Amino acid sequence: MKKNTGILLIGVIGLAILIWLGSTFYYAYKPKPQILQGQIGAREYSVSSKLAGRIDEVFVKKGDKVKKGELIYTIKSPEIEAKLAQAQAGYEAAKAISDETHKGAREETIISARDLYRSAKAMADLAEKTYQRIQELYDGGVASLQKRDEAFAAYKSAKYNENTAYQQYKIAMDGARAETKKALTEKQKAAAGQVSEVKAYAQDIQAYSPIDGEVSNVLLYKGELSPSGFPVVLVIDMKEAYLKLSIPESYLEDFEEGKIFQAYIPALKKDIDFKVNYVSVMGDFATWKATSSTKGYDMRSFEIEAKPVQEIKGLRVGMSVLVRLH
Structure with a gap:
């Protein structure tokens, strides 16, 4: 009985060893x-500006949660302020010239041109009558040919002066030509466009977040120079x-x-x-x-x-x- 028990125990131990060896090899070579x-x-996303300048203030730091449209940083640019003043001055000058041209000449200028024309016309009428009298005397053999030619030349000169004065008076009355008015109007529009362009750049002194997100990095700080389009702040x-x-x-x-x-x-x-x-x-x-x-x-x-x-x-x-x- 004891002998059978010993044999059974040895068999169990041997089986356990075989199972252990098998499982070891299985797991060792299992893929x-x-x-x-x-x-x-x-x-x-990069928060940047089209405008180059020095960073005036950065309002965020790493890890901050930001909302879309929130102000991230500002730029200080004296150059853009000077350009805006220059553009506005150019626009005002162009507008003043255009307004003056469309309104026509001043009343004093028109009156002066009218008086000059009337004076020239009176001189032309007098020269014409003088020439006619000299011509009659010449025809009667009283006046010389020289006198008649001098009277005729004075008459023609007076008529030319009358015509010139009349044209000046007409210009003062009518104002500038349509082409001139159109050209000055377009110059005014161009100057207004320059003002709008500079103002658009000026708005870029403030940079805003394009999304709801989190600040992952700040690359530039207050006082540092930011090139145009440089990603000053990164938002994820x-x-x-x-x-x-x-x-x-x-x-x-x-x-x-x-x-x-x-x-x-x-x-x-x-x-x-x-x-x-x-x-x-x-x-x-x-x-x-x-x-x-x-x-x-x-x-x-x-x-x-x-x-x-x-x-x-x-x-x-x-x-x-x-x-x-x-």
Whole structure:
């Protein structure tokens, strides 16, 4: 009886050893799932200005939550103020000339031109009558030919003076030509356009947030010189967060555009569903190779972007994301 019990015990121990060895070899040589690591990113917006100048004040700092349309920073630019004053002065000058041209000559100018014309006309009438009398005397043999020619020349000169005075009087009455008025009107419009352009630039001394988001970086501070279009402040939109991940081409069919997969975020200690919204057109050579040289070959990896299916509380840019490939 004791002998049978000993044999049974040895058999049980042997079986346990065999099971242990089998399980050890099984787990040792069992293909392990590959785990890929990605990173959370988000759409980033630059807050900048078309206007170059020194930063006057920055109203935000890293980590601040901002609303769309909130004032982020201001620029001090004496140059734009001088240009605005210059443009406004140019507009006022053009407007004054245009108004004067459209109104016509002053009343005093018109009266003066009228009097000059009347005077010239009276002289022309007198010269004409004088010429007619000299002509009659010449015809009667009393006056010489020289006298008649002198009277005729004085008459013609007086008529020319009368015509010139009349034209000056007519110009004073009619004002500038239509072409001149139109040209001055267009100059006034051009000057007004310059004022509007400078004012548009002047409005850019204040820079506002384009979105509801969070300040991720402040690149320039008060007193520093900001070039035109330089991103002084960066704002990220966590509502546009996404996962960026490199996928071996052998698994690419599991991450086609529109597919949903699960990934683990260690910082949040939870599994999250992501939906693929972009797959890169061209892949890059991967840095790894298959372990079996007889079956392996260099693999390409493709970058994908995937957005969380639902909004994730506490998600931050830069968080690691683990994806298990089966």
